[in-house]
Amino acid sequence: MAGNASQVQEDYMSVIQSYPEEKRYILAMMQDLQRQCNYLPREALEQISRHVDVPFAKIYSMATFYKAFSLVPKGKYAIKICDGTACHIKSSAVLIDQIFNTLGIKPGETGEDGLFSLETVNCIGACAIAPVVVINGKVHSKVSSSGIVDIIRSLGGHENDADN
Amino acid sequence: MMLTTSPDTKKILVCCGTGCQASGSLEVYRELNKKLAPDTGVQVETYTKATGCNGWCEQGPLVKILPDDITYCHVAVADVEAIVEKTIKNGELIKKLLYRDPATKKQVKSHHEIDFYKKQHKIALRHIGEIDPASIEDYLDWGGYQALQKALTMSPQDIITEVIRSGLRGRGGAGFPTGIKWQSCAGQEEPAKYIICNGDEGDPGAFMDRSIMEGDPHTVLEGMIIASLAIGAGHGFIYVRDEYELAITNLTRAINDARIHGYLGHNIMGRDHSFDIEIVRGGGAFVCGEETALITSIEGNVGEPRDKYVFPTAKGLWGKPTVINNVETWANIPVIVKDGAEKFASIGTDKSKGTKVFSLVGKVVNTGLVEVPMGTSLREIIYDIGGGILKGRAFKAVQTGGPSGGCIPADLLDLKVDFDSLTEAGSMMGSGGLIVMDEHTCMVEVARYYLHFLAGESCGKCVPCREGIRCMLEILTRICEGKGEAADLDMLEDLGKTLEIASLCALGKTAPNPVLSTLRYFRSEYETHIRDHRCPAGVCRSLTEFYVDPEICNGCGLCTKNCPVNAISGEKKEPHLISQELCIRCGECFNRCNFMAIKVK
Numbered sequence: 001m002a003g004n005a006s007q008v009q010e011d012y013m014s015v016i017q018s019y020p021e022e023k024r025y026i027l028a029m030m031q032d033l034q035r036q037c038n039y040l041p042r043e044a045l046e047q048i049s050r051h052v053d054v055p056f057a058k059i060y061s062m063a064t065f066y067k068a069f070s071l072v073p074k075g076k077y078a079i080k081i082c083d084g085t086a087c088h089i090k091s092s093a094v095l096i097d098q099i100f101n102t103l104g105i106k107p108g109e110t111g112e113d114g115l116f117s118l119e120t121v122n123c124i125g126a127c128a129i130a131p132v133v134v135i136n137g138k139v140h141s142k143v144s145s146s147g148i149v150d151i152i153r154s155l156g157g158h159e160n161d162a163d164n
Numbered sequence: 165m166m167l168t169t170s171p172d173t174k175k176i177l178v179c180c181g182t183g184c185q186a187s188g189s190l191e192v193y194r195e196l197n198k199k200l201a202p203d204t205g206v207q208v209e210t211y212t213k214a215t216g217c218n219g220w221c222e223q224g225p226l227v228k229i230l231p232d233d234i235t236y237c238h239v240a241v242a243d244v245e246a247i248v249e250k251t252i253k254n255g256e257l258i259k260k261l262l263y264r265d266p267a268t269k270k271q272v273k274s275h276h277e278i279d280f281y282k283k284q285h286k287i288a289l290r291h292i293g294e295i296d297p298a299s300i301e302d303y304l305d306w307g308g309y310q311a312l313q314k315a316l317t318m319s320p321q322d323i324i325t326e327v328i329r330s331g332l333r334g335r336g337g338a339g340f341p342t343g344i345k346w347q348s349c350a351g352q353e354e355p356a357k358y359i360i361c362n363g364d365e366g367d368p369g370a371f372m373d374r375s376i377m378e379g380d381p382h383t384v385l386e387g388m389i390i391a392s393l394a395i396g397a398g399h400g401f402i403y404v405r406d407e408y409e410l411a412i413t414n415l416t417r418a419i420n421d422a423r424i425h426g427y428l429g430h431n432i433m434g435r436d437h438s439f440d441i442e443i444v445r446g447g448g449a450f451v452c453g454e455e456t457a458l459i460t461s462i463e464g465n466v467g468e469p470r471d472k473y474v475f476p477t478a479k480g481l482w483g484k485p486t487v488i489n490n491v492e493t494w495a496n497i498p499v500i501v502k503d504g505a506e507k508f509a510s511i512g513t514d515k516s517k518g519t520k521v522f523s524l525v526g527k528v529v530n531t532g533l534v535e536v537p538m539g540t541s542l543r544e545i546i547y548d549i550g551g552g553i554l555k556g557r558a559f560k561a562v563q564t565g566g567p568s569g570g571c572i573p574a575d576l577l578d579l580k581v582d583f584d585s586l587t588e589a590g591s592m593m594g595s596g597g598l599i600v601m602d603e604h605t606c607m608v609e610v611a612r613y614y615l616h617f618l619a620g621e622s623c624g625k626c627v628p629c630r631e632g633i634r635c636m637l638e639i640l641t642r643i644c645e646g647k648g649e650a651a652d653l654d655m656l657e658d659l660g661k662t663l664e665i666a667s668l669c670a671l672g673k674t675a676p677n678p679v680l681s682t683l684r685y686f687r688s689e690y691e692t693h694i695r696d697h698r699c700p701a702g703v704c705r706s707l708t709e710f711y712v713d714p715e716i717c718n719g720c721g722l723c724t725k726n727c728p729v730n731a732i733s734g735e736k737k738e739p740h741l742i743s744q745e746l747c748i749r750c751g752e753c754f755n756r757c758n759f760m761a762i763k764v765k
Contacts, residue, residue, distance in 0.1 A: 022464070023463070024462065024463055024464035027446075027461070028445060031447070062466055065449060065467065066446075066447025067448035068406050068446075069447065083368070084369050085369035085566075085597065085599050086599055088368075088613050089526055089527070090527075091750060091755070094748075094751070097748065097750070122450065123366070123367070123370070125371030125374040125407075126183050126371070127369055127371055127525035127531065128220075128221030128525055128531035129186055139186035141183075141186045144728075144752060145750050145752050146728040149728065
């Protein structure tokens with residue numbers, strides 16, 4: 001991303017500097033940055049490393065260890081399929097397949113147009129209304145294998161080339 | 165917020181837990197407030213509040229009207245006008261919004277008359293769905309912080325003794341006696357001590373901690389403050405999953421309100437004791453539910469566990485003595501202190517006292533949170549409270565304890581559930597997930613699912629867990645694909661036993677449970693996969709073929725409408741046909757069919 005690089009750097013800095021220069025706030029900084037940028041840019045991680053005086057390698061290991069973080073930008077619509085047990089036995093795996101058939105993306109991937117990204121989450125604690133899909137914070141309950149396709153279409157997703 | 169209301173005031177409680185919000189309860193709440201605003205000329209005195217999760221998410225959005233004690237289910241924004249005009253103004257019941265008892269076919273006015281609630285005994289969930297979690301005044305109205313007042317008149321040792329006598333065991337999984345843990349921490353010489361609330365609820369299929377943190381955050385705080393008096397701690401942390409946004413919002417607000425009221429902070433209630441609480445948001449790693457990993461994570465590291473030759477009560481957070489308890493455990497503390505240990509200990513079984521909250525989910529009619537006395541049988545929970553299996557199908561197994569637990573078969577349905585009975589049956593209490601499975605659940609695939617989950621969550625620090633789980637997963641995946649071999653089952657057992665002995669932390673030690681318990685009770689299902697290349701449940705796709713039984717099919721067309729790939733054809737009122745070339749074996753038709761006309765080859 002070109003644009004105003006120094007402005008972007010400052011945005012990272014203002015998030016990071018809102019926390020004291022202590023190691024124990026690294027996780028919180030990352031969470032705020034993930035929310036602001038939709039991923040963790042390398043420059044931001046480097047700034048955290050300098051701010052709290054912890055080697056970059058350690059910061060990187062945390063960014064890759066915790067599931068909440070992504071090192072690549074997520075789509076405009078981040079689809080989270082809950083694959084907790086309750087959702088799983090109510091066929092959440094079928095929803096993942098249906099998304100692949102429709103958008104051509106697998107969990108962890110972002111579509112080429114940047115519109116959709118897909119990930120699975122372990123359990124959002126809404127088991128009573130399984131299977132659940134969360135898209136940009138909105139929870140869709142009891143999603144069927146045909147329902148997921150309707151949801152994607154309503155957000156502007158187009159059928160992948162194949163007719164199957 | 166004004167709470168001094170006259171007895172005639174209509175109180176309208178809208179459940180705004182995650183489940184009901186997903187079904188649109190916030191919109192209902194806003195619409196109600198709009199329709200009841202002072203300038204609308206509604207003559208009835210009303211008071212609306214958004215409550216935490218009632219646990220009956222299946223029927224949401226739920227709206228309760230007091231003092232009439234009316235419960236409306238599946239309320240939509242369009243229903244609000246009728247509720248205001250008919251029920252609020254004229255006291256008329258709206259029949260179509262009432263719950264219809266599937267057994268008696270009768271409409272039920274109050275949720276108290278429904279089996280799902282009638283047979284429960286609420287302690288940890290006592291306020292949930294009744295109080296407004298955003299209002300400390302409401303909590304005080306319900307007797308909140310009275311336990312703390314009482315604790316301030318007791319000596320630290322008296323508080324600990326009371327908790328020991330109550331017989332409370334940790335609700336997070338292992339069931340360690342809470343009072344003993346406190347005693348051990350209180351006995352440490354070190355002046356700095358910490359208290360942690362473990363709200364990193366990672367077990368897929370369990371959501372009671374979320375519900376408590378969202379719906380009754382002050383209970384958790386009160387429990388922690390009482391413990392701080394008992395062990396002499398000055399700081400506390402609540403570690404919550406970052407995904408639980410509503411829980412974080414409500415807890416943050418509760419902490420601020422508690423500070424303003426003098427329950428938290430410097431010199432609590434004017435006494436010589438200071439204690440404050442901070443929220444730490446978890447990064448979404450299952451292993452952080454393990455206490456030593458959680459502590460490492462709060463310190464600002466990768467959340468890896470350590471060997472527990474020294475317990476956190478001696479050396480915990482930053483090397484200081486630390487008490488760490490689960491959310492549900494904390495929620496029990498105020499009740500024990502306020503009502504006394506005897507009353508609490510009178511509930512439950514010999515070695516497991518009090519109640520347990522279960523999240524009853526899966527293929528069961530009434531899903532949601534259920535709190536029952538320890539020692540209640542699985543049959544009572546699943547059939548009397550849960551209303552039995554969906555579509556009247558056959559019960560196959562219930563999975564308890566999350567990825568560390570196991571599957572319990574139908575012939576153990578009368579098992580009285582407590583910490584010890586579940587362990588004996590090869591499963592465990594865990595955090596209290598109860599996932600009900602019917603004939604369309606493949607036990608091999610369930611075992612594979614848990615191992616897949618654990619393979620992703622193993623932190624990789626110790627070899628048995630990192631490599632062992634992966635090996636077991638490979639074998640299970642092969643079996644699910646129809647490539648299993650006869651020797652695989654022995655190999656799985658052998659690997660499982662090695663993991664139990666040699667892994668560093670509880671994640672690895674208990675990881676084989678889903679496999680070993682299904683092998684113990686459902687071995688023949690594994691053998692059918694391996695020998696006959698068939699998945700009797702119709703789940704493993706390479707081994708499944710669905711077909712329509714023409715004798716049963718009445719051509720209603722429900723399956724055709726719901727098939728995502730248009731693989732089902734047939735004239736109306738004529739038996740339908742599934743095209744095996746087009747079918748993706750998703751099982752949607754099987755699940756939808758009301759006549760059990762879809763069969764598995």
